[in-house]
Amino acid sequence: MENQVPQYRKLYELLRKHILTGVYEEGSLLPSENELCTVHGMTRPTVRHALDTLVKDGLILKKQGKGSIVRKPPQNIGILSIAGTASAIGVRYLKTDILQKPEIRNWPETFAFELSELEKESGCIYMERLRYVDNKPVFYDVNHLPNINLPRFTSRSFENKSLFEVLRKHYQVSILGGEQRLKAIIPDEQIKKLLQLKKGQPVLYIERKLTTNKEGFNIYSTIYFNSEKHTIFGSF
Amino acid sequence: MENQVPQYRKLYELLRKHILTGVYEEGSLLPSENELCTVHGMTRPTVRHALDTLVKDGLILKKQGKGSIVRKPPQNIGILSIAGTASAIGVRYLKTDILQKPEIRNWPETFAFELSELEKESGCIYMERLRYVDNKPVFYDVNHLPNINLPRFTSRSFENKSLFEVLRKHYQVSILGGEQRLKAIIPDEQIKKLLQLKKGQPVLYIERKLTTNKEGFNIYSTIYFNSEKHTIFGSF
DNA sequence: AAGAATAACTTGTATATACAAGTTGTTTTC
DNA sequence: GAAAACAACTTGTATATACAAGTTATTCTT
Secondary structure, eight states: OOSSSHHHHHHHHHHHHHHHHSSSTTTBBBBOOOHHHHTOOOHHHHHHHHHHHHHTTEEEEEEETTEEEOOOOOSSSSSSEEEEEEGGGGGGGOOOEEEEEEEEOOSSSSSSSOHHHHHHHHHHHEEEEEEETEEEEEEEEEEEEESSSOGGGGGGSSSOOOOHHHHHHHHHEEEEEEOOOOEEOOOOOOHHHHOOTTOOOOOOEEEEEEEEETTOOOOEEEEEOOOOSSEEEEEO | OOOOOOHHHHHHHHHHHHHHHTOOOTTBOOOOHHHHHHHHOHHHHHHHHHHHHHHHSSSSSTTTTTEEEEOOOOOSSEEEEEEESOGGGGGGEEEEEEEEEEEOOOOSSSSSSSHHHHHHHHHHHEEEEEEEEEEEEEEEEEEEEEOSSSSTGGGGOSSOOOOHHHHHHHHOOOEEEEEEEEEEEEEHHHHHHTOOTTTTOOOEEEEEEEEEEETEEEEEEEEEEESSSSSEEEEO
């Protein structure tokens, strides 16, 4: 009754947290499968299920006879973490301004992607963010998601958490994949102002649709990215 | 002795082939797990392992109580097929000009990526291509690959074959993954001329490193893309 | 001391089984 | 005839077990 979260999932979440918070260092070994079994009171298939999920996330790398090697991040969803051309460290100190708190709206008249009936009916949650590296704006994103089964979502704080993290943690929504289109454009005045661009400086323009484990629940984002001092980085 | 390929892998390969060749249509259901068990003489965990791999590939989508839905693929490597904003059909009629036939050179002094010792020693093969959609140039790429064990490579024709196809077919080199960095830039005069750009039109600039199944064999590309009428499209 | 064999670990593959939970069509009930 | 109950499917989770295969450190042999 009370135990709707499966065991392998719990172990996965725990290990994931420990990897990301640095309990296990990059390059070191996770406890062996048998150890994890005895410690957490489960059998090997269950433990392996959890580890498989971590492998899929790219957080560990398994080697037969050796163990599970902690791999810290690319942590990209598809393409999309920011790598500073000088140092990639700055990423972790990314600050976020919420320009528009999540609010319920109608879908825009013209939309870059096609919506399902369910999505159309549900209405959409809209939010805008401006993100800073070294106190300079580099990343402006506009997000649309369907208003399906997300209790209290509009009152949550996203200040320093990623949107994905909130969805994963509180609503068990995980990103399965997606598609995106990229262009180089000369931005309009509004974008130019927001990103504090120099005259003639082009921006990366990205339209994305992310599919999730919840049927009919997709996340739509439009991104404007100042690539003067940073680049969009992706590994695959 | 002779049976080094695991059963789940065989089943995976078989189902994969059947999905890609159209034995199962998009949206239809795969045989149930129990059916697959009896047909192929294995147990459910083994069958499920095979199906898990297909899910990871994005070739099927499982639904509890329902079955495994065939999902045909985008099947891109990372980002990088071109989708015309008007019609994506034009892609197939992409023409290629070889501006610089493959030739052996030294590695550039400054290079966007770090090279291994092996790669440095081997020298590099260099080639440039300009690619057209509807007889207009949209895509200019500069490629560097290490000169490791590629007999007769510099004398091959790449006119209408993809570089990857030649590598795969003739040298058993397959792409495992890679990383890339993207920017929006204002191009210099040379690029502007090559891509026949209007004044002030920015281009997408991409640096890529592709890793292959051959240890120490990576492919490095620099791409300039005119995104006025087309977009870079990727799914993941 | 150097190399070969071994033992003790690790993950990989596979079987056999059980019940939970979601979906769908059929049967029963009203 | 319509709604509720049921049965028969589907995939999801989990246990218990066994052996194969790769890695590493130790022990034995030379």
